[in-house]
Amino acid sequence: MRNQFFKSRTISLLIVALVLLAQCTGGNDSTEINLNRYDARATVGLVNPGEDLESRQWVKIPAATNQRSIRMHSLDFSGMPKRSPVQLQDLPMQDFSMELCFDLNDSELDKLTSPALQLAHIGEKWAIYLNGNRVFSNLDAPESRSRRSLVYPLDVRYFTAGQNCLLFQFRGDPVNLETGLYYGGPYRILEYQAIVDDKSEAISLSLISIYFALGFFHMLFFLQKKRDRYNVFFGLFAIFMAIWLFAKSPLIYNILPQYYITLRIELCSVFLLLPSLASFIQSAQGGIHRWLMRLLWGSHGILILALLWPSVNFLQDLITFWRVLAILFLFYFLIAIPFRFWRYVRLFQLRYGGFEAFKKAMLNTVPGNLLLGTIVVAMAGILDIVNASQGRGNQGTIGYVFLIFVGGSALRIANRLFFLNDMVENLNRKLRHNLATLNRTNLRLKTSERRYRHLIDGSRDVILSINSEGVILLASRASRLELGIGPEQLEGKHIESLIHGDPADQYRTLEFFRERFEVFQQEKDNLQMKIPVRSKKDAQPVQFQLTLQKMQGEEDWEILGRLVPLKEDYLLQFLQKEQLTFNLGNELIAVEELSQRLVRNLPRYIDVSDTAMIRIGLREILINAIEHGNLAITFEEKSQELSSGNYSEFIAMRQTDPKYRERTVTVDYNLDDAGVVYRIQDQGSGFDHAILGKKLTVSESEELPLHGRGIMITRNAFDLVEYNEKGNEVRLLKYFR
Numbered sequence: 001m002r003n004q005f006f007k008s009r010t011i012s013l014l015i016v017a018l019v020l021l022a023q024c025t026g027g028n029d030s031t032e033i034n035l036n037r038y039d040a041r042a043t044v045g046l047v048n049p050g051e052d053l054e055s056r057q058w059v060k061i062p063a064a065t066n067q068r069s070i071r072m073h074s075l076d077f078s079g080m081p082k083r084s085p086v087q088l089q090d091l092p093m094q095d096f097s098m099e100l101c102f103d104l105n106d107s108e109l110d111k112l113t114s115p116a117l118q119l120a121h122i123g124e125k126w127a128i129y130l131n132g133n134r135v136f137s138n139l140d141a142p143e144s145r146s147r148r149s150l151v152y153p154l155d156v157r158y159f160t161a162g163q164n165c166l167l168f169q170f171r172g173d174p175v176n177l178e179t180g181l182y183y184g185g186p187y188r189i190l191e192y193q194a195i196v197d198d199k200s201e202a203i204s205l206s207l208i209s210i211y212f213a214l215g216f217f218h219m220l221f222f223l224q225k226k227r228d229r230y231n232v233f234f235g236l237f238a239i240f241m242a243i244w245l246f247a248k249s250p251l252i253y254n255i256l257p258q259y260y261i262t263l264r265i266e267l268c269s270v271f272l273l274l275p276s277l278a279s280f281i282q283s284a285q286g287g288i289h290r291w292l293m294r295l296l297w298g299s300h301g302i303l304i305l306a307l308l309w310p311s312v313n314f315l316q317d318l319i320t321f322w323r324v325l326a327i328l329f330l331f332y333f334l335i336a337i338p339f340r341f342w343r344y345v346r347l348f349q350l351r352y353g354g355f356e357a358f359k360k361a362m363l364n365t366v367p368g369n370l371l372l373g374t375i376v377v378a379m380a381g382i383l384d385i386v387n388a389s390q391g392r393g394n395q396g397t398i399g400y401v402f403l404i405f406v407g408g409s410a411l412r413i414a415n416r417l418f419f420l421n422d423m424v425e426n427l428n429r430k431l432r433h434n435l436a437t438l439n440r441t442n443l444r445l446k447t448s449e450r451r452y453r454h455l456i457d458g459s460r461d462v463i464l465s466i467n468s469e470g471v472i473l474l475a476s477r478a479s480r481l482e483l484g485i486g487p488e489q490l491e492g493k494h495i496e497s498l499i500h501g502d503p504a505d506q507y508r509t510l511e512f513f514r515e516r517f518e519v520f521q522q523e524k525d526n527l528q529m530k531i532p533v534r535s536k537k538d539a540q541p542v543q544f545q546l547t548l549q550k551m552q553g554e555e556d557w558e559i560l561g562r563l564v565p566l567k568e569d570y571l572l573q574f575l576q577k578e579q580l581t582f583n584l585g586n587e588l589i590a591v592e593e594l595s596q597r598l599v600r601n602l603p604r605y606i607d608v609s610d611t612a613m614i615r616i617g618l619r620e621i622l623i624n625a626i627e628h629g630n631l632a633i634t635f636e637e638k639s640q641e642l643s644s645g646n647y648s649e650f651i652a653m654r655q656t657d658p659k660y661r662e663r664t665v666t667v668d669y670n671l672d673d674a675g676v677v678y679r680i681q682d683q684g685s686g687f688d689h690a691i692l693g694k695k696l697t698v699s700e701s702e703e704l705p706l707h708g709r710g711i712m713i714t715r716n717a718f719d720l721v722e723y724n725e726k727g728n729e730v731r732l733l734k735y736f737r
Helices: 002-023 106-111 192-198 201-224 230-248 250-254 259-285 290-306 312-348 354-364 366-389 397-458 478-482 506-522 570-574 588-598 608-630 635-644 647-655 689-695 709-717
Strands: 040-044 059-061 094-104 115-122 125-130 133-137 147-153 162-172 187-191 462-466 472-475 526-533 542-552 557-565 578-584 665-671 675-681 720-723 729-735
Touching (some): 115 125, 115 192, 147 192, 147 250, 187 192, 201 250, 230 250, 230 259, 250 259, 259 290, 290 312, 312 354, 312 366, 462 478, 478 557, 506 588, 526 588, 578 588, 588 608, 608 635, 608 675, 608 729, 635 647
Antiparallel strands (some): 115 147, 115 187, 125 133, 125 162, 462 472, 462 557, 526 542, 578 665, 675 729
16 A cells, blocks of 8 residues: 555656746846847848848837737738738748847846857748848758747857847748748847756657657557447547647658648647547546537548648638637636536435535545546646737646646556555465365355255245346246246246236236235345146146245345145135135235135135136226225226226325225125125225116127226126115125025
């Protein structure tokens, strides 16, 4: 743990040190001449050293305290073409000259030992003279050579005490933004070593290398775990950032001196930054609208295709358009990310206080981890875009801010890897011991499995192994003895396929079983119920006791089932008289069990088929007492809800209604040698049973109403079906002949 902390702290210090080193400027007392603080003047055409300067028409350029860009197209030269809002073509090159004079006293001159001229930018072609001495010239170069961050060593002998003049000759497209001095600064004369210390190429190269390494690192992560798509977008974002920084630095000119190529590389990489960053945020936390992602990729894809246009002026217009587009998208991120984070804060507020909820959401959620970094990156991006549009480009702020963002994310992954590495080391130490234990456990498991199989196959009860969906996975050999069906015929079928009741009762029996099985799946650990099963050796369905018990499996819970045939009650032969009273709530799920209990002792007096008909009739009357009586569901309402398929939801709503939920159904049961009498009473308002009888009277060519068949079966099953005057009580009588 201590080693992990040390590694994490080392990485953090390296990132912070690199950022601070890049921003630090070594102090010195040498002479520094800020050229922006001196007036300048420009004219059309080439002015040669020693030429009479006063014969020219000059445009004065006032001094500035800090930043000052001098672009030839923006100066008020007479007869010069004007740049159109969208400049689709490049114009022939023209010549321009600019003079800038500054003063040096003897003390300042003595401090100059190895001076150099630093230029933030210059283009398209140029020549530089100091007091008539040529410093550099590429006016005859075959192509445009706009450059950034140039440093020209100066011969100290070129300087004189008093006034010194720099003469710049420019050759370029008169409407090109980069003809002249494009950026606002710095433009200065300083000791060469001080400039090198201030703008070290090693720091730029280190920054670029870090981005490439982080991008490659996350790409490898994606190849190992392709479900984490945020790794590929984060890696692409870091690689595009490295390419963009490399294209902006003077280092690229050592490889590609062609300006029109380096410009397109720079723009292509910068056009891909926002889409890859947005895709990373979307894949890591979501919350960005799909239409915005399509718009973001689509618009930037069009911008990349537009880079094929040959005009450099048009490419500069693309930059202006992208800056507006990028600011809009960055403002969207500034709104969307905090909004997403706030949703998690509100969720944590349900359990914690205000500040604690904020801290939990910040540390324990992806939007919280991304919040601060995304806001800082968006703000820095907007700031750099605004600076660049005002000529204060090449600041480099966004590069270091992105480094903190990317480095922080990489640091978190590194910490996770260190933690996982420690876990792997601990696990390796235990691996050999666990392998030996595993071998012993496997041996005991195989022995237990053989014993378990022997117990199952040796039992006379039908033992079933069932998955959570109700599909039979394994059946014991007793199924062949009790059901006349081999285990291989049962395996793969649903448990409800065992149910085979009376044809007139099959649908309702299955309906009750499904309701109870669904409750068992969702809420209970065990289930016991009686089901009719028709075996191959019995013509009539036989009642079996089905017992189901949940067991936790490796991935999901399973069910252990036991199917036992119900034996005839030995005491039934001594029964003379039975009298019972039941008070039932509005639970339809209990109706099946109650109806079976009410006919349990009837087989002594009547045959099995008549008993089954009585049970069906009782069940239908009990259902009607609950539905139409206690829950006040009309005949028409039930028909409509059954037809629409919403009857289960309709019943559940009525059962929870305070007006109906406390009502009960009372069942009186009297059995003797003469017959059996059932009295069933609900607490509803009753109904006109005469009208219902008319609704259920149909000819042979017509069909019964959707739910009237049960009442017709009841009338056929009993010798007497008698309602009270109110209609909320029915008396059912069956004589034993």
